[in-house]
Amino acid sequence: MTIGIGGAGSKIAAKLDSQAVLVNVSETELNKVPGGARRILASVHAAHGQFRGSRKNPQIGHDAYQSVRRELLELVRGNMVFCSSGGGTGNGIATGLLQDLSKVGDINTADKTFFGIILPYAKLESNEFVNNTIEFLTGPLAEAIDSGNTGNIVLFNNKKKFEEKISEDRYNQLLVDSLKLFLSIPDKNDVYRLLDGHIDHEDFALFISKPYFNHFTFLDYDPAKPFGEQLDANSNPLLLEPEAAIEALFLLEVPRGGDPTIFYNILQYFSDKNVSPIYSVVENPDRQKPFLTVAQLYSRKPAELVDDFNRITEQHVQAKVKKSLDQNVVLHKLDVNMEQEARRAVKQRGDTEDVLATLRRLGKL
Ligand SMILES: Nc1nc2c(ncn2[C@@H]2O[C@H](COP(=O)(O)OP(=O)(O)OP(=O)(O)O)[C@@H](O)[C@H]2O)c(=O)[nH]1
Ligand SMILES: [Mg+2]
Numbered sequence: 376m377t378i379g380i381g382g383a384g385s386k387i388a389a390k391l392d393s394q395a396v397l398v399n400v401s402e403t404e405l406n407k408v409p410g411g412a413r414r415i416l417a418s419v420h421a422a423h424g425q426f427r428g429s430r431k432n433p434q435i436g437h438d439a440y441q442s443v444r445r446e447l448l449e450l451v452r453g454n455m456v457f458c459s460s461g462g463g464t465g466n467g468i469a470t471g472l473l474q475d476l477s478k479v480g481d482i483n484t485a486d487k488t489f490f491g492i493i494l495p496y497a498k499l500e501s502n503e504f505v506n507n508t509i510e511f512l513t514g515p516l517a518e519a520i521d522s523g524n525t526g527n528i529v530l531f532n533n534k535k536k537f538e539e540k541i542s543e544d545r546y547n548q549l550l551v552d553s554l555k556l557f558l559s560i561p562d563k564n565d566v567y568r569l570l571d572g573h574i575d576h577e578d579f580a581l582f583i584s585k586p587y588f589n590h591f592t593f594l595d596y597d598p599a600k601p602f603g604e605q606l607d608a609n610s611n612p613l614l615l616e617p618e619a620a621i622e623a624l625f626l627l628e629v630p631r632g633g634d635p636t637i638f639y640n641i642l643q644y645f646s647d648k649n650v651s652p653i654y655s656v657v658e659n660p661d662r663q664k665p666f667l668t669v670a671q672l673y674s675r676k677p678a679e680l681v682d683d684f685n686r687i688t689e690q691h692v693q694a695k696v697k698k699s700l701d702q703n704v705v706l707h708k709l710d711v712n713m714e715q716e717a718r719r720a721v722k723q724r725g726d727t728e729d730v731l732a733t734l735r736r737l738g739k740l
Contacts, residue, residue, distance in 0.1 A: 376392065376455075377392035377396070377456075377457065378451055378454060379396070379397045379408075379411070380398045380457070380465045380468045380469055381398075381459060381468065382399070382459070382462060382465070384458035384465045384493070385397040385404075385408045385411070387550060389410035390548065390551045391457075395411040396411065396412065396414075397413070398417055398468060399415075399417065399428075399464055400417050400419065400428055400463075401429075417436075417440065417442050417468060419435055419442070428463070428464060429467055431461070431462055431463045431503040432467075433470060435467060436462075436463045436468045436471075437467035438467070439467065440468045440472065444471065448472070451472065452482075452488070453488070454489070455489040456472070457493070458491075458492065460492050460494055460508040460511040461493075461503070461504030461508055462504070465493075466511050469490075469511075469515070470515040473519040474518070476524045476525060479524065482524045484584045487526035487584040489526040489527050489529075490526070490528045492516070492529070492530055493531045493532075493533065493550075494508055496533040497684070512680045513677035513678070513680065517676075517677040525586045526583055527582075527586075528586075528588050529588070529589050529590075529591075529614065530615040531613055531614060531615075532613070533546075534612075550613055553613055557591040557668060557670060560574055560579055560626045561574055561579040564626075564657065567658055569656070570656040571635055571655065571656040572653070572655040573655050574624065574653055579624075585622065587621060587672035587674050588615075588617070590610065590611060590614050590616070590617035590670070590671050590673065591611060592614075593609070594606070594608075594609040595664045595665070595666055596637070596641075596667040598634070598665065601644075602640050603644050606644075606669065615683050616683065618673040618674070618683075620645070620648060621673055621674055622672040623652035623653075623669065623670065623671045624652055624669070625652055626656075627641070627654070627655070629656060629657075629658055630664065630665070631660045633665060635656045635658075638654065641654070641669075642654070
């Protein structure tokens with residue numbers, strides 16, 4: 376089952392899963408999302424009635440979390456959650472959720488929650504979206520990962536959407552299709568003839584329950600070319616770029632009568648990086664060329680995450696992001712020699728040494 380929180384989260388969850396549960400602070404927004412099986416209105420009662428949304432203010436989402444807390448904590452167990460990090464509702468409610476997950480004792484593999492987070496495209500989206508995202512990545516998300524109580528976290532970004540001017544609905548479809556292709560790995564192991572290795576449902580569930588970032592991608596695999604180059608050239612344009620893999624998983628689909636041994640090159644590539652992937656090779660008669668689905672789990676510290684987020688933006692936007700970070704930096708106390716400063720002031724004004732003597736007498740020096 377899938378849970379979508381806030382605008383982006385709900386639209387994507389409903390597209391992925393007809394049984395999705397959608398959560399929002401705004402009733403209007405909640406009712407506008409097509410699909411999904413259930414809707415939950417999180418409420419914050421203001422003097423003038425129910426809020427119409429969080430208006431980019433995560434504090435409102437966070438306050439509203441209290442009204443759905445118990446239900447949500449139960450619902451997310453062993454399930455997938457989608458939200459954006461930019462707006463107020465998804466960010467605020469997910470913040471509450473992640474903080475609670477960080478506090479509980481160890482969570483069983485089967486009860487871990489897989490998070491899909493939609494990051495803003497800083498070049499064209501508002502400062503509030505960017506700043507909310509930085510706080511989210513470096514605060515509750517980092518804390519929850521450290522606690523080991525989340526499953527995989529997928530960082531979607533909206534870069535391609537804005538750069539290629541793709542409609543929201545179409546872009547959401549691309550995200551969902553990409554995710555479905557990754558999630559179909561264990562089913563393909565059931566359906567197609569197995570030629571080597573094996574990834575069953577339990578192996579897959581264990582992989583996606585680990586508290587790391589997951590970058591999954593797809594490529595037509597050419598065994599005559601170095602695998603590393605192909606992997607680098609085919610990172611998933613819908614996701615933030617990955618870092619060095621800690622763990623990996625791949626499914627190689629070869630055409631009927633294709634050579635199944637070509638996967639050894641892939642194993643070699645990962646082995647050189649001290650990673651032992653779980654994998655499987657299947658025969659898919661519908662394929663004309665070998666097709667590879669590969670997922671890499673990687674870890675990032677909060678500051679590095681912000682760097683990654685910046686990397687997808689242009690330089691002048693980086694300055695914008697940096698400015699907001701600088702506001703949180705404590706300035707060092709200036710080391711000023713008062714006597715020297717006073718002498719300089721006196722010299723500039725053309726006064727005599729007597730001024731200095733007076734200042735000293737008054738205890739100003
Ligand atoms: N890919 C994608 N991104 C979206 C979609 N809707 C919103 N976004 C992005 O999500 C961020 C805004 O978050 P929303 O999910 O709309 O906000 P919310 O959680 O509903 O919070 P508030 O509306 O502020 O209460 C921005 O970065 C948008 O570009 C969508 O349908 N698809
Ligand atoms: Mg909204």
